[in-house]
Amino acid sequence: MKPIQVGLMGIGVVGSGTFNVLKRNQDEIVRRAGRGIEITMVADLDVERAKSVVGEGVAVVNDARAIIANPDIDVVIELIGGYGIAKALVLEAIAAGKHVVTANKALLAVHGTEIFAAASAKGVMVAFEAAVAGGIPIIKALREGLTANRIQWIAGIINGTTNFILSEMRDKGLDFDVVLKEAQRLGYAEADPTFDIQGIDAAHKLTLMSAMAFGIPVQFDKAYVEGITQLGAADIKYAEQLGYRIKLLGITKRMETGIELRVHPCLVPAKRLIANVEGAMNAVVAHGDAVGTTLYYGKGAGSEPTASAVIADLVDIARLDSAEAAQRVPHLAFQPDAMSDLPILPMGEVRSSYYLRLRVADQAGVLAQLTGILAQAGINIDAVLQREADEVQDPALGAAQTDLVILTHECKESDMNNAIAQVQALPTVLQPIARIRKEELA
Numbered sequence: 001m002k003p004i005q006v007g008l009m010g011i012g013v014v015g016s017g018t019f020n021v022l023k024r025n026q027d028e029i030v031r032r033a034g035r036g037i038e039i040t041m042v043a044d045l046d047v048e049r050a051k052s053v054v055g056e057g058v059a060v061v062n063d064a065r066a067i068i069a070n071p072d073i074d075v076v077i078e079l080i081g082g083y084g085i086a087k088a089l090v091l092e093a094i095a096a097g098k099h100v101v102t103a104n105k106a107l108l109a110v111h112g113t114e115i116f117a118a119a120s121a122k123g124v125m126v127a128f129e130a131a132v133a134g135g136i137p138i139i140k141a142l143r144e145g146l147t148a149n150r151i152q153w154i155a156g157i158i159n160g161t162t163n164f165i166l167s168e169m170r171d172k173g174l175d176f177d178v179v180l181k182e183a184q185r186l187g188y189a190e191a192d193p194t195f196d197i198q199g200i201d202a203a204h205k206l207t208l209m210s211a212m213a214f215g216i217p218v219q220f221d222k223a224y225v226e227g228i229t230q231l232g233a234a235d236i237k238y239a240e241q242l243g244y245r246i247k248l249l250g251i252t253k254r255m256e257t258g259i260e261l262r263v264h265p266c267l268v269p270a271k272r273l274i275a276n277v278e279g280a281m282n283a284v285v286a287h288g289d290a291v292g293t294t295l296y297y298g299k300g301a302g303s304e305p306t307a308s309a310v311i312a313d314l315v316d317i318a319r320l321d322s323a324e325a326a327q328r329v330p331h332l333a334f335q336p337d338a339m340s341d342l343p344i345l346p347m348g349e350v351r352s353s354y355y356l357r358l359r360v361a362d363q364a365g366v367l368a369q370l371t372g373i374l375a376q377a378g379i380n381i382d383a384v385l386q387r388e389a390d391e392v393q394d395p396a397l398g399a400a401q402t403d404l405v406i407l408t409h410e411c412k413e414s415d416m417n418n419a420i421a422q423v424q425a426l427p428t429v430l431q432p433i434a435r436i437r438k439e440e441l442a
Contacts, residue, residue: 003036004318007067007098009089010079011044014103014130016053017303018077018310029311033318037311039077043067068093075317077310078102087111094118094126099321101313103130103306106195109204112211112218116331123325127313132205133158133282135305136298137312142212142286143333149288151213153253155441158205160280160300161196162228162248164188167278170240175233188280198227199248199263206250210261213286214254214342215334219261222344226264235357235434238385238405239267244355245275246436258343260350267355267438273297274441285441348414353382355407357434358423362400366428370404377419380409401430407438 008015019039022029030036043064044050050060064080067073068089076093078100080086086107091114093100100119102108108115108128119126129139133156142151157163161183168179180197183189195201207220228248239246244267253260268275273295277283282300287293299305320328330336360366371381385405408416420433 001035003038006039006075007041007073008077009064013303014306015079017307021307033315075099099125101127105131105204109207109220130309134300135308149290152287154286155251156284159202164280199225202250203263210252212333215340224262224347258345353410353438355436358404359431361428362402379411383407
């Protein structure tokens with residue numbers, strides 16, 4: 001059978017990895033796909049560097065639209081990134097009747113509804129295994145492996161940069177700013193790490209997983225997103241003393257009234273497997289009614305791990321290229337005409353339990369005041385940790401102070417917000433209250 005011919009847009013870290021792995025493992029891939037898969041055309045602004053990667057026999061151009069215009073190209077791989085030109089090129093490739101493989105989670109999380117609709121109308125595939133968790137085959141698991149299940153919830157460490165930073169803060173007892181600079185020096189964090197440390201990258205990925213888990217449209221604009229910039233070394237230490245680890249989690253849950261879609265730091269019991277995922281590794285936990293809890297772990301980024309996912313998509317397309325569009329796996333796992341209109345719940349409606357850290361004056365009656373406000377809000381306390389006053393005394397401020405750490409039972413976020421506002425207004429509460437949600441993941 002004639003090999004599938006592929007055009008590659010962008011041959012940076014992932015693009016070069018894709019080209020090299022495809023070339024190195026071509027014999028094995030042919031045995032799996034039933035036909036060859038060849039990158040025959042590459043578009044990159046740095047033509048000379050691209051030529052040095054691909055060598056002879058591959059056409060290299062500086063205009064990605066030349067790939068779309070080539071009638072011999074069957075599949076376009078988009079590795080440019082971003083929302084701008086990448087969106088235009090993907091839609092043009094679809095209009096030209098070409099299948100698309102992309103690692104662009106931001107593009108699909110924001111514009112996926114439009115892109116998938118265009119692909120369905122044209123009868124072509126848009127494959128995106130590499131867009132979530134790098135080399136971990138979580139997209140295939142959600143779209144195919146767990147298809148018999150009514151998925152209840154997903155929780156994932158889906159950003160390696162933030163997980164590396166939190167691991168280093170825990171291991172070395174350092175504050176966020178110090179560890180971020182080290183992560184940048186080692187290449188784990190970008191010069192502008194905003195998308196990572198503010199949780200935006202994780203929210204892009206979670207949006208896609210939520211759509212596939214629950215059969216809802218992609219709705220990134222409705223996700224609650226909170227990063228790790230406000231976490232301090234004290235929070236990491238106290239969490240450890242209480243038997244928890246702090247992780248930046250993407251969480252999506254099916255509730256009776258709608259879908260939770262949220263990214264934020266969480267206290268996770270240290271005994272959970274996901275709590276022990278360290279460094280730049282990723283992990284996703286998915287819970288289905290039939291299979292129970294499943295864990296997917298591996299490298300979430302990097303040249304060849306991500307290339308592994310890109311090539312897996314190419315193999316799927318090679319196998320299904322001649323199949324009727326209706327016989328292919330739907331882009332978001334559910335048939336397009338069977339998508340649900342379940343709403344995304346506002347964060348105020350979400351129920352969680354909480355870790356609160358308060359710097360308070362070391363005076364009689366302070367704890368009673370705090371617990372009284374929480375009780376009036378209907379919030380029950382699970383545990384209290386109070387440090388010795390002399391451990392945190394600040395002579396410059398005169399009166400002795402202490403750190404008070406409270407773990408609560410589950411309550412509604414809006415109730416907790418109201419209670420925190422009242423507690424913060426007390427004259428004996430000396431600094432902004434640190435609040436971290438707690439997830440048992442049982």
